[in-house]
Amino acid sequence: xxxxxxxxxxxxxxxxxxxxxxxxxxxxxxxxxxxxxxxxxxxxxxxxxxxxxxxxxxxxxxxxxxxxxxxxxxxxxxxxxxxxxxxxxxxxxxxxxxxxxxxxxxxxxxxxxxxxxxxxxxxxxxxxxxxxxxxxxxxxxxxxxxxxxxxxxxxxxxxxxxxxxxxxxxxxxxxxxxxxxxxxxxxxxxxxxxxxxxxxxxxxxxxxxxxxxxxxxxxxxxxxxxxxxxxxxxxxxxxxxxxxxxxxxxxxxxxxxxxxxxxxxxxxxxxxxxxxxxxxxxxxxxxxxxxxxxxxxxxxxxxxxxxxxxxxxxxxxxxxxxxxxxxxxxxxxxxxxxxxxxxxxxxxxxxxxxxxxxxxxxxxx
Amino acid sequence: xxxxxxxxxxxxxxxxxxxxxxxxxxxxxxxxxxxxxxxxxxxxxxxxxxxxxxxxxxxxxxxxxxxxxxxxxxxxxxxxxxxxxxxxxxxxxxxxxxxxxxxxxxxxxxxxxxxxxxxxxxxxxxxxxxxxxxxxxxxxxxxxxxxxxxxxxxxxxxxxxxxxxxxxxxxxxxxxxxxxxxxxxxxxxxxxxxxxxxxxxxxxxxxxxxxxxxxxxxxxxxxxxxxxxxxxxxxxxxxxxxxxxxxxxxxxxxxxxxxxxxxxxxxxxxxxxxxxxxxxxxxxxx
Numbered sequence: 001x002x003x004x005x006x007x008x009x010x011x012x013x014x015x016x017x018x019x020x021x022x023x024x025x026x027x028x029x030x031x032x033x034x035x036x037x038x039x040x041x042x043x044x045x046x047x048x049x050x051x052x053x054x055x056x057x058x059x060x061x062x063x064x065x066x067x068x069x070x071x072x073x074x075x076x077x078x079x080x081x082x083x084x085x086x087x088x089x090x091x092x093x094x095x096x097x098x099x100x101x102x103x104x105x106x107x108x109x110x111x112x113x114x115x116x117x118x119x120x121x122x123x124x125x126x127x128x129x130x131x132x133x134x135x136x137x138x139x140x141x142x143x144x145x146x147x148x149x150x151x152x153x154x155x156x157x158x159x160x161x162x163x164x165x166x167x168x169x170x171x172x173x174x175x176x177x178x179x180x181x182x183x184x185x186x187x188x189x190x191x192x193x194x195x196x197x198x199x200x201x202x203x204x205x206x207x208x209x210x211x212x213x214x215x216x217x218x219x220x221x222x223x224x225x226x227x228x229x230x231x232x233x234x235x236x237x238x239x240x241x242x243x244x245x246x247x248x249x250x251x252x253x254x255x256x257x258x259x260x261x262x263x264x265x266x267x268x269x270x271x272x273x274x275x276x277x278x279x280x281x282x283x284x285x286x287x288x289x290x291x292x293x294x295x296x297x298x299x300x301x302x303x304x305x306x307x308x309x310x311x312x313x314x315x316x317x318x319x320x321x322x323x324x325x326x327x328x329x330x331x332x333x334x335x336x337x338x339x340x341x342x343x344x345x346x347x348x349x350x351x352x353x354x355x356x357x358x359x360x361x362x363x364x365x
Numbered sequence: 366x367x368x369x370x371x372x373x374x375x376x377x378x379x380x381x382x383x384x385x386x387x388x389x390x391x392x393x394x395x396x397x398x399x400x401x402x403x404x405x406x407x408x409x410x411x412x413x414x415x416x417x418x419x420x421x422x423x424x425x426x427x428x429x430x431x432x433x434x435x436x437x438x439x440x441x442x443x444x445x446x447x448x449x450x451x452x453x454x455x456x457x458x459x460x461x462x463x464x465x466x467x468x469x470x471x472x473x474x475x476x477x478x479x480x481x482x483x484x485x486x487x488x489x490x491x492x493x494x495x496x497x498x499x500x501x502x503x504x505x506x507x508x509x510x511x512x513x514x515x516x517x518x519x520x521x522x523x524x525x526x527x528x529x530x531x532x533x534x535x536x537x538x539x540x541x542x543x544x545x546x547x548x549x550x551x552x553x554x555x556x557x558x559x560x561x562x563x564x565x566x567x568x569x570x571x572x573x574x575x576x577x578x579x580x581x582x583x584x585x586x587x588x589x590x591x592x593x594x595x596x597x598x599x600x601x602x603x604x605x606x607x608x609x610x611x612x613x614x615x616x617x618x619x620x621x622x623x624x625x626x627x628x629x630x631x632x633x634x635x636x637x638x639x640x641x642x643x644x645x646x647x648x649x650x651x
Contacts, residue, residue, distance in 0.1 A: 048449035072475055075469060076449075079469055079472060203571060218444070219463050334443075334449065335447060
């Protein structure tokens with residue numbers, strides 16, 4: 001099984017293997033595409049309301065104002081499940097792709113927007129928007145309307161990512177350990193800021209914050225989708241631009257430079273894309289952890305580390321994973337609903353530990 | 366085209382109700398009840414067989430949550446979960462959320478009723494009337510509201526003879542010896558005032574964590590705590606609180622949280638019980 005070889009082999013050897021894997025990557029991509037279609041259809045068909053697939057199909061064909069079934073069923077399919085499915089797929093795709101990008105950029109399979117403070121920065125900005133949009137941030141909230149939350153989260157995530165990168169980079173060389181530690185410190189600092197806002201907020205805001213921080217797609221509406229989707233779609237569409245550069249960076253920044261990669265431009269672009277996708281995802285769905293670690297890591301074992309395949313595969317698999325997790329979130333305790341962050345952490349944390357244990361003995365964790 | 370639109374508006378205006386109510390049924394048989402007091406009123410009206418699901422805050426009577434499906438915490442509802450029960454009436458406490466889920470439920474063409482909440486006697490009466498009207502039990506609801514109003518009036522009359530108002534500190538929880546006290550605008554503040562006493566923390570709004578030093582400086586005559594499912598806090602274990610007049614006199618009143626703060630049909634009894642303990646000499650107990 002090449003999986004073992006991948007984990008231990010020097011980066012250069014890994015890259016050489018990539019060529020042999022392109023056929024395999026194509027097969028994987030087709031399978032993942034199929035999986036996404038199946039999970040998307042499942043997300044439309046499965047929920048606490050028992051609607052036969054035929055009814056769902058008829059309601060979809062009849063349009064949002066159609067009379068194919070009762071008004072309640074039409075609302076469930078068109079106003080609840082459809083925006084929720086699209087939002088779930090986009091958030092899952094964004095988180096997994098961003099995870100793959102950060103792991104490439106930081107040259108460490110454990111990098112994840114949640115672990116290195118990017119989500120924390122985005123969350124802090126989002127929470128500030130929730131709590132302060134009635135007072136200090138009122139002009140900002142008025143200016144951006146429903147986009148205020150994703151825009152704020154983008155800048156929060158961007159600021160965190162830039163800071164982490166700045167702190168971890170000296171004279172063009174990046175220290176992974178320094179960056180991870182800086183990320184942890186920054187995450188804690190953002191946590192303190194968030195905590196202060198929680199202290200300031202009234203009872204209603206407090207409840208909003210508590211459930212928001214657990215993550216969830218239950219609040220998915222067309223409005224929310226309209227606010228978050230453009231940023232996530234843009235980041236996903238631009239992701240292939242950094243794939244080749246990230247392949248180079250795996251060898252080391254100096255080596256990448258000699259391979260003809262514009263390292264500074266690559267870093268800047270990657271950071272913006274990471275902040276864009278993470279910010280929008282965090283803003284619309286709260287903090288959903290571990291998707292960004294688990295999905296790219298498992299895919300790297302399956303199809304190899306070539307980012308040209310890894311990034312799109314991560315998007316497909318991340319979308320499917322979140323759709324499946326969301327189906328579980330809304331059916332396991334129906335008619336109530338579990339916050340999805342609980343599920344992804346419950347699945348992701350053990351996988352994370354497993355990755356750690358596999359890497360024990362290697363130098364650069 | 367335009368005239369048809371206008372006619373449509375005129376019709377809607379003539380009906381005088383939101384579209385959701387156009388489908389309202391005279392005698393709903395599948396009611397989803399969201400909010401502890403709403404459920405309590407429905408059960409007190411004898412409508413429990415028509416209730417198909419309740420929320421997590423519906424703790425009284427205890428069999429409600431034990432026997433009916435649970436749609437989750439009322440501030441974290443799942444729109445599809447609620448609609449999946451194919452209700453013909455959804456009764457929601459005003460505080461139900463999140464707003465997106467409530468908006469979706471409102472759109473779904475099922476009769477929904479937002480039950481007003483508030484912290485005055487009038488608010489409680491309005492709540493009882495709103496619930497009973499929604500389920501087509503106006504008369505029983507009117508009777509219940511009348512009884513509640515009468516009990517409050519009788520208590521007020523009895524309290525007229527009480528001399529100096531007791532100064533009460535309500536402690537919701539004692540995390541790490543730090544009291545979380547009730548300021549104005551809280552249910553605890555309302556019941557303290559209804560029971561003819563003064564909230565020493567009334568200058569502050571909402572529930573706030575106090576330093577024990579600040580709690581001592583408030584010098585309450587009585588400390589009021591609530592128990593949940595049998596567990597209660599002992600404020601006198603905190604030295605600063607033990608040093609207050611209340612601590613010196615061992616004047617700690619503990620009552621069941623839901624009974625005291627539930628703002629349902631049992632509230633007048635709970636308030637009278639509190640008043641009887643505050644002013645034992647006044648002979649308020651029934």
